[in-house]
Amino acid sequence: METGSDSTTPQSDVSVAGNKPGLRKPVFVKVDALKPGTNGHTLIVKVVNSTTVLNKKPRNPTFRGPQNQNTKIAECLIGDETGCILFTARNDQVELMKPGNTVVLRNAKIDMFKGSMRLAVDKWGRVEVAEPAKFEVKEDNNLSLVEYELVNVVEES
Numbered sequence: 001m002e003t004g005s006d007s008t009t010p011q012s013d014v015s016v017a018g019n020k021p022g023l024r025k026p027v028f029v030k031v032d033a034l035k036p037g038t039n040g041h042t043l044i045v046k047v048v049n050s051t052t053v054l055n056k057k058p059r060n061p062t063f064r065g066p067q068n069q070n071t072k073i074a075e076c077l078i079g080d081e082t083g084c085i086l087f088t089a090r091n092d093q094v095e096l097m098k099p100g101n102t103v104v105l106r107n108a109k110i111d112m113f114k115g116s117m118r119l120a121v122d123k124w125g126r127v128e129v130a131e132p133a134k135f136e137v138k139e140d141n142n143l144s145l146v147e148y149e150l151v152n153v154v155e156e157s
Helices: 092-096
Strands: 039-056 071-080 083-090 102-113 116-120 126-130
Touching: 039 083, 071 092, 083 092, 083 102, 092 126
Parallel strands: 083 116
Antiparallel strands: 039 071, 039 102, 071 083, 102 116, 102 126
16 A cells, blocks of 8 residues: 555645645636526626616714715626626726726626526625727627526426
């Protein structure tokens, strides 16, 4: 029996040349590949338009804390050359989602709202403005216009 490790086994968790272990290269997906109930998406998209839905002032202005900040929510139509989808921007994200901007969405998730898909980035993700992309948004393939219905399947044994 050998007690040492085999020299041919790859060790992916070992840091090589100072890289942090566990970091992966992002896999960029296209808008038409998004499906309901999925998360962890990284996309490069253009903002077509942005509509502010909610701009609420804090209830108690004398209280200081993170829950006492203005609440802003905007619905933004975003897309790439394969299609478009509605993005729900919250608070600081609203300022980044200006029409014409190209943004990178990291760790985005699909939320279902009234049976249709919405893209969102929560506190675990990131929205970054990028250099302008060269593609045109395909607005006739809007994934948020497709209505989904939850169907419970009962298996009989």
